[in-house]
Amino acid sequence: MAAAPRGGKRCQRLEPSLARSVLSEAEAVLFDCDGVLWRGEAAVPGAAEALRLLEAGPGKPRLLCYVTNNSSRTREAYTEKLRRLGFPPAQPRQVFGSAYCAARYLRRALPAKGSEGPAASVYVLGGPALSAELEAAGVSHLGCGPSPAPDSALFGARAPLDPAVRAVLVGYDEHFSYGKLCLALRYLLRGGEEGCLLVGTNRDHRLPLEGGSAVPGTGCLVKAVETAAEREAFIVGKPSRYIFECVANEFNINPARTVMVGDRLDTDILMGNNCGLTTLLTLTGVTTLEEVQGHLESNCPERRNLVPDYYVDSIADLLPALQD
Ligand SMILES: [Mg+2]
Structure with missing residues (x-):
């Protein structure tokens, strides 16, 4: 049995009590956008509220960044979409698009x-x-x-x-x-x-x-x-480390205290795993739990590296942990 990378990621459901401890350690949270925050022009229900509470943080504010492979929009266009869909206001420098x-x-x-x-x-x-x-x-x-x-x-x-x-x-x-x-x-x-x-x-x-x-x-x-x-x-885009290096250079963040949230295993989760981030899969996008299960049971190190640390059905599932 091949050794699982970084002590073996298990794609554990992030229940509220576990979410509280994982998120209390996080100084920065990076979000993929489509399939995580919204689908097309519709916000994922509860996502905007979850981001507002996440950003406020326990005591001191957390850095939120948006990391997307979509090259058909500028940073300004992303901040405008976040605003339009009711997400917390973001500066263009928080948006890392592949363009x-x-x-x-x-x-x-x-x-x-x-x-x-x-x-x-x-x-x-x-x-x-x-x-x-x-x-x-x-x-x-x-x-x-x-x-x-x-x-x-x-x-x-x-x-x-x-x-x-x-x-x-x-x-x-x-x-x-x-x-x-x-x-x-x-x-x-x-x-x-x-x-x-x-x-x-x-x-x-x-x-x-x-x-x-x-x-x-x-x-x-x-x-x-x-x-x-x-x-x-x-x-330059995910799963390349380059896009994370752009974030790290801009904000001097610590990978060990950074969470990457995404809906896609071979881009979002792989980039996070390769860069030493805590990875969280949401099931509001393109990935099913069955696919993760296949990678989890595989002996192939490349496939094991597609397994996230945690998953939630939707980032709205983080609300109970953030509301207390
Ligand atoms: Mg996506």
Whole structure:
């Protein structure tokens, strides 16, 4: 029997008495958003009240942060959604979306503007939010928006290459096309591993919809570029440690006193487990207890690392522990 990581996580139900002791130790609580705080435009019942009480803390306030792989919204858009759905007011700096974190990564990874030539630029497969976060971080970029038609001189297979491009960033892109894929590959081949970075916001390959349907996630687009380029992207979103490092650098939090709350095992829970956080699964999103049971009974260390410390049916289940 393989040893379970970190002394063996058991996915224990977080009953009120246990919740009281777990939460009294926590200085920071990180939340995934969709499937945890809300589903689409509807808040999970009781979630806003639970967050208000959590933030107030016993004696001193706790830090709440929002950590999401969704690259189609800016930090400001998340604070606005939290407000709209009745959650406690949050500052943009409490929100860590994969669009913001990708911009932050590229700002540091790309050579600064020097005396020789223009600042390094990024070819982006992504939407307006990714563009806005790059703009806010001062990273010059091109490529967002609709792709030129196949009969245009700017079609990706033959468009002139911008000499300043030193990275390709792949995020959620409703205008993803063969032409964009061509251009991404041409930049990556021109720069090689050293001269052109390949960065992806996240690997989520499917976004579930109500009623059992789904749409393809950004992971499919990242995979397309990786396949064409024959190399692997650096991923900023969960389960990458990078997104947690962004939080830890911003707020200097102690992983041992931090709880990660999520509805997805291979992103939220895996990231939390890999970063030494206490992990709490909610069943209001994509995961069932049966799936966790399968991992729990497995001898495979990778599968065991998907098991959270605790679970609740909904974060509203924390209310009794917080109300006393
Ligand atoms: Mg989720």
